[in-house]
Structures are given as structure tokens and as C-alpha cells.
Amino acid sequence: MAQLNTNFIKHIEKELPAHLSLEEFIAYCDKPLRQSIRVNTLKISTVAFINIMTQAGWQLSPIPWCEDGFWIEGKDDIQLGNAIEHIQGLFYIQEASSMLPPTALFSNDTAPEIVLDLASAPGSKTTQIAALMNNRGLLVANEYSASRVKVLHANVLRMGASHTALTHFDGRVFGEYLFESFDTILLDAPCGGEGTVRKDPLALKHWDIDDVTAIGETQKDLIESAFLALKPGGTLVYSTCTLSQLENQHICLHLKQIYPDAVEFISLTDLFDGADQACTKEGFLHVWPQIYDSEGFFVAKIRKIASVERVEKQPKLQKNFPFTPVNEKQKTELIQYFQNNFCLELPSDDVIMVRDDEYWLFPAQFIPFIGKMRFQRIGIKLADAMKKGYKAKHEAVIALSAAAHNPTKTMELSAAQAQDYLMGRDIAITTFDESVQQHLAIMPRGEMLVSYHKVVLGVVKHLGHRLKNNLPRELVRDKVNVSL
């Protein structure tokens, strides 16, 4: 049962719009949340995913504001995290209202190329944005907390997002370091989490107005920094999973007060059918839990209609960037290695870089950012140089095969074999059908890919009598649930 602090109730009663009742709000705070997921279109089409999962008995009902988002009806007992399709990155477990900000960000006519996600871990919206960008352009994803950067990184890799650059800074530095550099920015700000009480019944137990005011100061700093980092003409989406106006409307109005001639609020009232039910007079979406039977959320879209004055001077360029572009010989060898061993193409507009014995694939749009700030991870790690030739990295085959959609040199596994693979076990050739065994008998020995649902799971080494498991140790799972 949700524990609602009485001070919170008194406070929120004053903020509820006239057409919503406090009783209903309190009742919804106690109502369990519907499970929802977003299909990862970097790896599978939504149609193919629905086909597979409905055969497994799932009932998916569409979320009106996200074409790849679905509520799972009538199956509260599914352990989504251990589902094989989750582990292989076919879907992301994401609360329905949390899918709103990326939808708002991409509702313009022209697709943005250079995007910043300023407060991004664990990466639900980063990976949604990566899917909307279809692994093109550049997505800089920043996270302040070191432990959360690791989770972000794991999610980016699991979903096969290849055009990201991860940073680990206080978001306040972006306006200074990357002034007017981004076409569009998401600031999904750290917040009081008042909208999350349906998931966490204790979220409002120790609610205190002083905490709300204090976090509001951080949010003001972050929105100012984001606005400075935005190119003129670009759009910024500000969102939170909290309800108090102090952390929502007031933050956007604060920005307008500082930059009255550069800030324009873009109304979200037509974002999807029914958006008007949550729309405020400024055109923001203030999603109360009872409106769409979801978590509470807030989303504002802001256009920068004019350039603004820099607050600080451009910091000096950092030297000693440890990567250099590969030479033509290395480039040709790597292209041939991926082509010959896995039938995978390296995207021609990306840039192959080398650091010691490691080869990386950087998004071309990253190059102008070199030296401007410190990046934790850029693009994908392609391969290590070996005494003879190269050894592909797992993350590279996952991301490159996502683009290739089932390359030919791939062995499709059964559910039981895929389960074994993800649990780190080798696959005996005798576990395949007779005809596949004959096919494998004439296939060359060495590295090849395995897939499930026609989506690549990773690399194996064909040894003749078995496929040796090459899944990185850190990805080996204790538990994998098979749905079909």
C-alpha cells in the first residue's frame, strides 16, 4: 500500500487540475502498474516481435504515444528480465509514460542528427532515441553517477546501439564545453520521483517541500546548461517523473525568464490522440497517474529561436586523444575480416580508429567533438589485433548484425540451444536436426554467428563436433527463461 505523506497530500491537492479529483489520484497511487515494454526496432521489426510474442501467449496492447510501445495485458506473472527476448535485446522494459519524452523529441519534420541525452542512465530513453535515429548520426549520452554509467553502457550494448558516445559529467558543464552544438537535447532531469509511487510505495513516505525546492535548483542549472548546448533552431525536451510544479512548470518558466527572446514553448497538445487531456495552458504534458493509467510524468518541448550569449569562454581543446585513424591496409583487412567470417559490412560513412591493439568504429559525426571533452566510450569496439589477423568483439557483431538483419553466415538455434548459449554452454552438433548437421559438416571450421528469432546472439567457433561458446564471461546468465 502506498504511504503518502500528509504534507504531500495537502501540497498536491492545491496543484491538481480542476477536472481531476484527489480521491481518484490517491486510489491510483495504490493501483499496480501495468507492465509495459518497448520493442527494439534496431534488432527486430515491431510486426515480427508481435508475431513471436503472441505465439508465446502475450497479449500486447498499443501505447498511444509510442508506436513500438505496448502494455502486456493479463500476464502479471511474466518475469520479463529473464526472458530470452529481453536478454537478447529485442525489447526494453520501460514504463509507458517514460516513452513520451523521446516521442516529443522526434515529433519534428526533420530528424535530428546530433543529439544529447543529458541525464541518461539507465538508458531507457537513450536506447529509444538510438532506435528512432536508426543507428545514424551521433547520440551523446551523459550520466553523472559512475555506477549508473556502467548500467547505461550495458543497456546500450544489449540493444545494439552503435552511434553513441558516453560521457560521465555533471550536466552543468555541457553549456560551457559544447556550446550550441546539438540539434536536439533531452533533459530527463533528476527529480523527486513523485510520479513513481505506483512502482515504489515508499516513494512519498518522507516527502518534504524543502527537498523539492532544493532539487529545483539543480534542475534550473541543468536546463540552463542544456539550453546553452542547444543550436539555435534546435529543440529541447525537459521531462521528469515527478508532479510538483516547482520541478516542472517553474523550471521551464525560469528558462523563459532568463532567455525571453530565445525560448519558445511548443505545444504538445497534438502529440497523439488524447494528449490534450494532459496538456497544460503552456502546452506542456502534465501526466497525472489517473489520466492514462500510468506513472506520473511531465514533458515540455522548447525551441531555441535565437542564439544566446556564451556565459563562459570556450575551454581549451584537450590534447592526447588516444585514438588515431587506421591506415588503408588495416581498413581493408578489417573490412575483409568481417565480410569473410561473418558476412557483415562495416558502414562506409563511419570511421575506423585504432588505440594500441584495439580497433573501434566511430560515428563520422563524432570527429568534430574530439578534444572538446572527455568521452568514456565512443561508438563500438570492433576487434582486437591478434598475432595473426583479428578477433571480433561481441558488441561489434551484435551492432553490425542488427543493421544487416540476419546475415547469411549465421546458424539459427532452437530455444533450448539459445538458452544454453546465453548460459555460457557449448552447443553439440548432434543437437541440431539431421539436415543442419549435414550443412554444418561441410561448413568451414572457425568463427561464425548464432541467432535466435533470426537475431544474432553472438559468436561461436565451429570445431567440427561442437560450436564453442564465445560469449563474453560478463554476459553469461544464470537464468534464461524461454517463452516458446
Ligand SMILES: C[S@@+](CC[C@H](N)C(=O)[O-])C[C@H]1O[C@@H](n2cnc3c(N)ncnc32)[C@H](O)[C@@H]1O
Ligand atoms: C530520471 S533519471 C534518468 C533516467 C533516464 N533518462 C532513462 O530514461 O533511463 C535522472 C538521472 O540523472 C542523473 N543525475 C543526477 N544529477 C545529475 C547531474 N548533475 N548531471 C547529470 N545527471 C545527473 C541521475 O544519476 C539519474 O541517473
